[in-house]
Amino acid sequence: MICLEVYPWILDFEFSSVDGxxxxFVALLSGFITGSLYLAAGKNARAFWLGTDQIRSKLPIISCGWFAQALFYANYVLLGFTTLLWINPFAEILINKNISGSKGTQTTRFGGKKRQRLVGNIGMAEADFxxxxxxxxxxxxMLQILALRANLQTFLNEAVxxxxxxxxxxxxxxxxxxxxxxxxxxxxxxxxVLQFFAPAALMLLSLGLSLVDDGLFENFQGVCGILPCSAFVKEVAIFMAWWVSFLWFVFTSTYLAFYRRGILYIS
Known part of the structure; x- marks a missing residue:
């Protein structure tokens, strides 16, 4: 649904070369990544819950230092902020359309109705954004990779x-x-280790693929005869990088909400 119908209204992605x-392929790959990250996000939520001492145990044997706790909070907040940067209502606020080189005054379709964009006088130029x-x-x-050691220690502390x-x-x-x-x-x-490392690796790998040179795939004629390689790889790769961060944030937030409400608990 997101790949075929919803994304033009809400998500700020260009899928001009992705059709049919x-x-x-993008929908199936997105579903596979969703299923793969579901259980891993549960470990990430438990690590955050225990590492930041949300259970208020105050046990020195399982406590994390201030640096590890700062990593947990910074990683979670930045992940949520980054996820919002590709969602149109929030992204529009950060783009100043009065700066030369920006989109200018436009109309957009949202929920089947055209509306005039009311924001665009604050923020940065589109290219800078x-x-x-x-x-x-x-x-x-990178923050997720830096927090890998703290996450693993918290995983072991859960058994303690x-x-x-x-x-x-x-x-x-x-x-x-x-x-x-x-x-x-x-x-x-x-x-x-693999479950904590995989989301960060997928994000960085997809981000790297989205920034490769256009001529890198021109020699693969067998594949490029079926799909427009350079444009396809770039557009799908940046979407997959965002999709991993989006899933990681949503799943983690859902688990944390369950812990907060007492539906789940660490034992």
Whole structure:
């Protein structure tokens, strides 16, 4: 639905060379990425919840330092801000159409009705805004890589918290569950590394593909005979970079809302 119908109204993407089979490919790839990031975002939300001590345990054995907590908050806030930069109502506010080289006064279709753009007197030039949001996307991916060590430590601390809770829950502590929890967290550490690293890697890889030179794919005639390679790769790659950041933010925010409401809890 997003790739075929919704994006011209809400999302600020150019899909001029993506049609027919190309849009079907983008839709299937987007769905595959959505399913792949669902469980990984759960680990990311638990790491944020525990790393920033939202459970108010104040246990020194599982506490994170101020630098790690600053990384958690900065990563989450920048990810949400970067996601909004490709959504039209928010993006329009940051583009000053009175600057030479901008779009100028236009009308746009939203919800089936044409409306006059009421914003455009503040912000930056369109070319500067395009570069700005690419830099934000790059910085968001780099912050996720920098937070990888803190996320992994929090992943291990989650097992320690379970052990501590079982130890002090009753006069006769049930330690078998805690031993299994600690064992599983250490056993699946490599999987956790991949799940924390994959979103940032996908974002940076897609962003890099969107910035390659136009002539890079001209020698691949077999593929370029089917799809307009350079334009197709650039337009789809920037959309995929944004799509990963969007999913990562939405899934993480949903999990955090469940933790806040008490629907989910860390044990």
């Amino acid at each position: 089979f190309g849009r079907l 395009i570069q700005f949001r690419l830099w934000c996307l790059w910085l968001s991916g 918290l379970s052990w501590y809770q079982r130890l002090h829950a009753s006069m006769v502590p049930e330690m078998e569950y805690s031993r299994a929890k600690v064992f599983l967290h250490n056993h699946y550490l490599c999987v956790a």
